[in-house]
Amino acid sequence: MNIDFILPWHQPAWQHLVQRWQKGQLAHALLLSGAAGLGKLHLARNFARWLLCSQNHNPAAVRDDSEPCGRCQGCLLMKAGSHPDFLEVLPETDGKQIPIDSIRDVSSYLSLKSQFAPLQVVVIAPAEAMNKYAANSLLKTLEEPTPGTLLILVTSQLSRLLPTIRSRCQTMEFAPPERSVALRWLAAHLKNIAGVSEADMARLLVLTGDAPLAALEYAQQNALKSYDQLLASLEKLARNQADPVTEAKLWESVGLSESVKWMYLWITAMIRLKSGMGEVDNQSEWREPVLERLAPGLDNRSLFQYLDQLTGSARLVNSQVNIQLTLEDLLINWQKLHRRTIKSD
Numbered sequence: 006m007n008i009d010f011i012l013p014w015h016q017p018a019w020q021h022l023v024q025r026w027q028k029g030q031l032a033h034a035l036l037l038s039g040a041a042g043l044g045k046l047h048l049a050r051n052f053a054r055w056l057l058c059s060q061n062h063n064p065a066a067v068r069d070d071s072e073p074c075g076r077c078q079g080c081l082l083m084k085a086g087s088h089p090d091f092l093e094v095l096p097e098t099d100g101k102q103i104p105i106d107s108i109r110d111v112s113s114y115l116s117l118k119s120q121f122a123p124l125q126v127v128v129i130a131p132a133e134a135m136n137k138y139a140a141n142s143l144l145k146t147l148e149e150p151t152p153g154t155l156l157i158l159v160t161s162q163l164s165r166l167l168p169t170i171r172s173r174c175q176t177m178e179f180a181p182p183e184r185s186v187a188l189r190w191l192a193a194h195l196k197n198i199a200g201v202s203e204a205d206m207a208r209l210l211v212l213t214g215d216a217p218l219a220a221l222e223y224a225q226q227n228a229l230k231s232y233d234q235l236l237a238s239l240e241k242l243a244r245n246q247a248d249p250v251t252e253a254k255l256w257e258s259v260g261l262s263e264s265v266k267w268m269y270l271w272i273t274a275m276i277r278l279k280s281g282m283g284e285v286d287n288q289s290e291w292r293e294p295v296l297e298r299l300a301p302g303l304d305n306r307s308l309f310q311y312l313d314q315l316t317g318s319a320r321l322v323n324s325q326v327n328i329q330l331t332l333e334d335l336l337i338n339w340q341k342l343h344r345r346t347i348k349s350d
């Protein structure tokens with residue numbers, strides 16, 4: 006699927022970067038920080054493509070910030086994935102660490118001269134995937150920047166980066182776009198996927214904290230189907246019409262990460278419903294009838310205690326934990342929570 010060269014909610018950040026380049030004031034290291042699914046890596050890559058297009062090589066001569074020409078040597082090499090002045094450092098697979106060797110490669114790469122462009126660009130994403138040895142190695146590179154180099158670090162977990170790394174980069178914060186902007190963008194990109202209603206789009210955005218690219222990915226994976234299945238399971242368990250151990254298999258098929266994340270969203274939504282905040286989410290009028298039916302039977306104290314358990318489970322997501330047991334435990338406690346509340350009423 007084609008994604009806009011500059012995403013609508015990135016316009017201010019884009020302008021900022023281009024102006025810095027025009028004035029010769031681009032920092033040697035940038036840190037793009039914000040929630041996952043906002044397109045930060047997309048921006049980093051496209052800014053690299055833009056800088057390496059021969060049209061933009063001379064900052065003082067840059068007239069506009071339009072897309073790279075697509076025809077010059079720089080553009081063709083970028084398209085082929087073989088531009089010698091561009092290096093991208095990613096984990097081998099999602100969720101894996103970036104090892105020290107990859108960062109050593111960055112320093113030796115930066116010690117070479119650029120070949121076509123006036124600068125070398127290195128993108129590291131996600132930066133929090135660097136293990137501590139890799140991070141310490143990068144620190145040395147940041148402390149002694151080589152002229153004519155640009156490092157772009159991308160992170161969705163700023164707190165996991167060394168403070169010393171953070172302080173040596175110019176940080177650019179990315180916030181989710183307004184719901185209306187995200188909805189418009191999502192609608193335009195979902196028009197080829199049948200059966201996604203406007204209400205579904207709002208749900209996708211609520212689920213992803215208004216991160217449009219994450220919402221798009223969810224839609225492509227038909228995630229709302231799993232979402233509805235888990236929500237129905239939640240209700241059956243609350244009504245004692247299902248067995249937590251059996252139900253845990255369904256949750257496991259969706260995955261621990263999603264299960265915990267969605268459950269967290271639903272529990273906080275019920276707390277807000279109980280606090281008399283009306284609609285679960287005012288901005289989109291997001292409503293979940295299941296939650297509206299379940300919330301009155303629960304008390305806030307139990308819901309808050311359950312949130313604590315969910316927070317604990319969220320920490321286990323990328324560990325070696327037994328997923329089935331973790332989910333069984335969560336569902337057994339969810340069922341108990343309901344029984345306890347009913348008893349105390």
Ligand SMILES: [Zn+2]
Nearest residue numbers: 058074077080
């Ligand atoms: Zn070009």
